[in-house]
Each structure stands twice: as structure tokens, then as C-alpha cells.
Amino acid sequence: MLLQANPRAISLKAKLFRGFADPSRLAIVEALRRGPMTVGEIAETTGLSQSNASNHLRCLWDCGLVDREQEGRFVRYRLSDRRIDTLLALADQLLADVASGVYACTRYELPASQEGGDAPERIAPARERRPAWPDTARVDPEREARR
Known part of the structure; x- marks a missing residue:
């Protein structure tokens, strides 16, 4: 008997991961892993323009992934x-x-302008350093054949 996944839950989870899928938003979230930052600091760290960083921060804030706090004339963002x-x-x-x-x-190709240069x-x-999984783990024969 196959278990049916809840389509609404799957859709919501896909939407969450789309938030992380954009390279600019992911760069912002990665920068915020180091701690709270202003838009200017985020722009400097990520290489985004301040307006582009602000737009992506608004999206991340609307989705509940970042919080913001007013500090004088600056707004400091952090992971929520x-x-x-x-x-x-x-x-x-x-x-x-x-x-x-x-x-x-x-x-899942990225446009060439967004692809990193790291091979x-x-x-x-090396794959040899991967831990061995228990025999009970599900194995995909096609994937194993490519190894």
C-alpha cells in the first residue's frame, strides 16, 4: 500500500524551497547566518545593489524567513x-x-551568469569517504550504476 503525500503540504514545502532557490535570496540568507546585518552590509557582503538586496529582503520578510528591527535610522535584519x-x-x-x-x-540548470566556478x-x-549506509536503506539501482 502506497502512502499518499498531502498535496497541500508538498506544495507549501516546495514554496519554502523556492524561497531558498533564488541565488540572490540564498546569498542574503547565507550572509545572515553570520549574524544581524543592515541592508548596506548585506549588499556589500553579497555584491548585490542595495535596492536589489532590499527587494529580496522584503520577500524574505514577507515569507517569515527573516526578522527586522529598527536601530536608529538603520534596519537590522536577522534570520527569523x-x-x-x-x-x-x-x-x-x-x-x-x-x-x-x-x-x-x-x-536543474542555472543560467551561466549565476553558476559558480567551483568544480x-x-x-x-571523494565518494570513498562517504559513510556506509545500513543495508536497510533504499538504493536506486540506476544511481548506483552511475557511480
Whole structure:
């Protein structure tokens, strides 16, 4: 018997990940992992213009991913929940194991202007260093054949 996923929950989760999928928004969120910042500091850190950073911050704030606090004439932004940092740290760990596959994937192409120059071998450790999964783990035979 197959379990049916709740379509509304799946749709909402996809919407959350679309928020992180934009390279500019992800750069902002990554910058905020270091701590609260003003728009000017975020723009300097990410290389975005202040107006572009402000637009993306508004989106992130509207979606509840960042909080903001007025400090005099400046507004300081921070991640709204420490689990965002945890989620991104887990993504870093996952990429350490699967970066070569993600890098080579043709189904999720980024425009050339947004693609980073880091080759996967500089990002991920060799596959031999991956921990062995228990025999009970589900294995995709096609994926295993590509290894």
C-alpha cells in the first residue's frame, strides 16, 4: 500500500524551497547566518545593489524567513528562526557528499551568469569517504550504476 503525500503540504514545502532557490535570496540568507546585518552590509557582503538586496529582503520578510528591527535610522535584519541556519548547515553536509551529482545534473540548470566556478571536486570530498549506509536503506539501482 502506497502512502499518499498531502498535496497541500508538498506544495507549501516546495514554496519554502523556492524561497531558498533564488541565488540572490540564498546569498542574503547565507550572509545572515553570520549574524544581524543592515541592508548596506548585506549588499556589500553579497555584491548585490542595495535596492536589489532590499527587494529580496522584503520577500524574505514577507515569507517569515527573516526578522527586522529598527536601530536608529538603520534596519537590522536577522534570520527569523535558528532552524534556517540548521537547514543550510545540513545542505552543506549533504552537498559534501553529492556535489558532483548536483553539479553534473542537467535538469536543474542555472543560467551561466549565476553558476559558480567551483568544480565539484573542489567542493566535495571523494565518494570513498562517504559513510556506509545500513543495508536497510533504499538504493536506486540506476544511481548506483552511475557511480
